[in-house]
Amino acid sequence: RMVAAALAGLSLLSLLTCGYLAWGSRRGAPGDTLLAEEPGADAPRSQPHIIFILADDQGFRDVGYHGSEIRTPTLDKLAAEGVKLENYYVQPMCTPSRSQLITGKYQIHTGLQHSIIRPTQPNCLPLDNVTLPQKLKEVGYSTHMVGKWHLGFYRRECMPTQRGFDSFFGSLLGSGDYYTHFKCDSPGICGYDLYENDNAAWDHDTGIYSTQMYTQKVQQILASHNPGKPIFLYIAYQAVHSPLQAPGRYFEHYRSINNINRRRYAAMLACLDEAINNVTLALKKYGYYENSIIIYSSDNGGQPMAGGSNWPLRGSKGTYWEGGIRAVGFVHSPLLKNKGSVCKELVHITDWFPTLITLAEGQLDEDIQLDGYDIWETISEGRRSPRVDILHNIDPIYTKAKNGSWAAGYGIWNTAIQSAIRVNHWKLLTGNPGYSDWVPPQAFSNAGPNRWHNERVSWSAGKTVWLFNITADPYERVDLSARYPEVVKQLLRRLSQFNKTAVPVRYPPKDPRSNPKLNGGVWGPWFKEDEKKKKSDKSKGVNKQKKKKNKNKKKVN
Numbered sequence: 001r002m003v004a005a006a007l008a009g010l011s012l013l014s015l016l017t018c019g020y021l022a023w024g025s026r027r028g029a030p031g032d033t034l035l036a037e038e039p040g041a042d043a044p045r046s047q048p049h050i051i052f053i054l055a056d057d058q059g060f061r062d063v064g065y066h067g068s069e070i071r072t073p074t075l076d077k078l079a080a081e082g083v084k085l086e087n088y089y090v091q092p093m094c095t096p097s098r099s100q101l102i103t104g105k106y107q108i109h110t111g112l113q114h115s116i117i118r119p120t121q122p123n124c125l126p127l128d129n130v131t132l133p134q135k136l137k138e139v140g141y142s143t144h145m146v147g148k149w150h151l152g153f154y155r156r157e158c159m160p161t162q163r164g165f166d167s168f169f170g171s172l173l174g175s176g177d178y179y180t181h182f183k184c185d186s187p188g189i190c191g192y193d194l195y196e197n198d199n200a201a202w203d204h205d206t207g208i209y210s211t212q213m214y215t216q217k218v219q220q221i222l223a224s225h226n227p228g229k230p231i232f233l234y235i236a237y238q239a240v241h242s243p244l245q246a247p248g249r250y251f252e253h254y255r256s257i258n259n260i261n262r263r264r265y266a267a268m269l270a271c272l273d274e275a276i277n278n279v280t281l282a283l284k285k286y287g288y289y290e291n292s293i294i295i296y297s298s299d300n301g302g303q304p305m306a307g308g309s310n311w312p313l314r315g316s317k318g319t320y321w322e323g324g325i326r327a328v329g330f331v332h333s334p335l336l337k338n339k340g341s342v343c344k345e346l347v348h349i350t351d352w353f354p355t356l357i358t359l360a361e362g363q364l365d366e367d368i369q370l371d372g373y374d375i376w377e378t379i380s381e382g383r384r385s386p387r388v389d390i391l392h393n394i395d396p397i398y399t400k401a402k403n404g405s406w407a408a409g410y411g412i413w414n415t416a417i418q419s420a421i422r423v424n425h426w427k428l429l430t431g432n433p434g435y436s437d438w439v440p441p442q443a444f445s446n447a448g449p450n451r452w453h454n455e456r457v458s459w460s461a462g463k464t465v466w467l468f469n470i471t472a473d474p475y476e477r478v479d480l481s482a483r484y485p486e487v488v489k490q491l492l493r494r495l496s497q498f499n500k501t502a503v504p505v506r507y508p509p510k511d512p513r514s515n516p517k518l519n520g521g522v523w524g525p526w527f528k529e530d531e532k533k534k535k536s537d538k539s540k541g542v543n544k545q546k547k548k549k550n551k552n553k554k555k556v557n
Contacts, residue, residue, distance in 0.1 A: 136362065
């Protein structure tokens with residue numbers, strides 16, 4: 001009770017503040033020899049080059065400056081010279097984070113609030129949603145995507161090149177082999193998944209590890225583009241998502257890690273760190289760096305069973321505990337006013353959409369209801385964030401909490417529904433939030449996965465509501481739902497208000513026509529608009545015939 005009371009007392013304080021480290025800018029430091037050689041650095045340019053780097057399944061602890069045993073010198077240096085985002089949230093899985101980044105909207109407003117887009121589903125990011133690259137193209141940006149798409153591809157209109165990107169090189173699915181680029185969704189449903197724009201990139205299947213291959217592509221794009229014109233480069237690396245694969249030389253520093261998954265994961269992250277260093281060097285070499293904004297983010301929390309660590313946060317990828325949704329993130333740019341700072345203001349992945357469009361001198365359409373906020377002044381100047389809440393999600397399909405009920409939700413909300421919301425320092429979860437252990441570093445000390453080291457959680461049977469003061473208790477140790485029922489009711493009402501704005505869930509059954517065997521052995525668009533038209537024309541013809549018959553019958557009568 002004393003602990004709960006102390007936490008509650010802290011809840012009255014607004015702790016969402018930006019603290020700054022006394023860290024000078026390193027521009028022009030001895031090691032930055034490439035900066036001095038940058039061509040055209042003095043030319044006046046207002047629209048910045050935007051480089052968004054999205055890592056896949058990187059755990060909250062898995063960066064050097066969060067205390068990891070895995071070395072990430074590039075990420076540490078870029079973050080230290082930029083602004084570290086230490087109250088930064090994404091979604092717990094791949095598709096949701098990517099859809100919110102590219103539209104600035106919560107999942108409930110795109111219909112993608114359940115799970116991810118599966119390879120065999122006739123589903124994609126709804127075509128009526130304007131995307132970030134489309135808005136940037138309107139104001140003269142060249143837009144390029146390298147890496148993992150995972151926003152659907154069942155018809156050609158869903159492909160990256162149809163959603164605003166001038167070029168695309170990467171994979172359409174959520175995962176695949178890092179060398180061969182093949183993916184099996186289920187036994188017998190396997191195919192090739194590497195694309196150059198709208199066609200399979202067979203010529204690039206030379207056994208190059210995807211992290212290195214994507215970096216080479218980025219270097220080629222930067223070398224061939226005119227740095228005097230603005231560029232948007234979205235680099236969505238496959239690493240460090242499973243399967244756990246890495247070139248042999250990156251294991252050198254991690255042979256002492258007994259847990260094989262953690263060791264492989266460490267090697268993958270080391271390779272990723274080196275790749276980002278090479279991207280940064282290319283930005284300097286080809287004249288982009290001085291007028292660039294580099295944003296780094298993970299798409300969700302790490303998966304401990306696949307080597308990732310979110311310690312000391314609770315939970316993992318795929319859950320609405322902090323370990324699933326609180327991410328590694330930072331901004332690095334010569335254009336930042338407060339370099340070398342730590343921002344503890346509330347930031348969400350939807351915020352990048354309005355922030356980047358505004359920086360690019362674009363227009364935000366008044367008729368589009370965005371869920372993101374322009375947070376550039378918050379990051380660059382240390383001002384208060386305009387954001388005071390985050391709808392982590394409402395998933396009406398995921399109702400696995402058998403004891404959930406309207407009664408448990410005070411008649412305001414059905415607590416069988418999986419949902420989570422943050423308002424100021426309060427966080428509410430309902431339904432079944434997912435795997436909820438704390439997985440300390442010791443859990444990776446043995447040769448195989450060992451859950452004996454985990455801090456197991458046992459709650460009373462039938463529990464479907466949790467309340468935490470995340471500012472005072474970021475590790476979600478003390479549930480305050482029984483102590484503060486009025487706060488619970490307020491947050492349930494907020495959930496209910498959000499739910500009134502939700503669009504229907506898009507989660508269709510799998511389509512047998514998606515099988516790559518029917519598409520030349522390649523994962524790719526299978527839905528043909530002509531087929532749909534023929535079917536509709538055929539059905540119209542049938543209807544006309546029926547009407548004719550009915551008319552004749554009436555005449556006879």
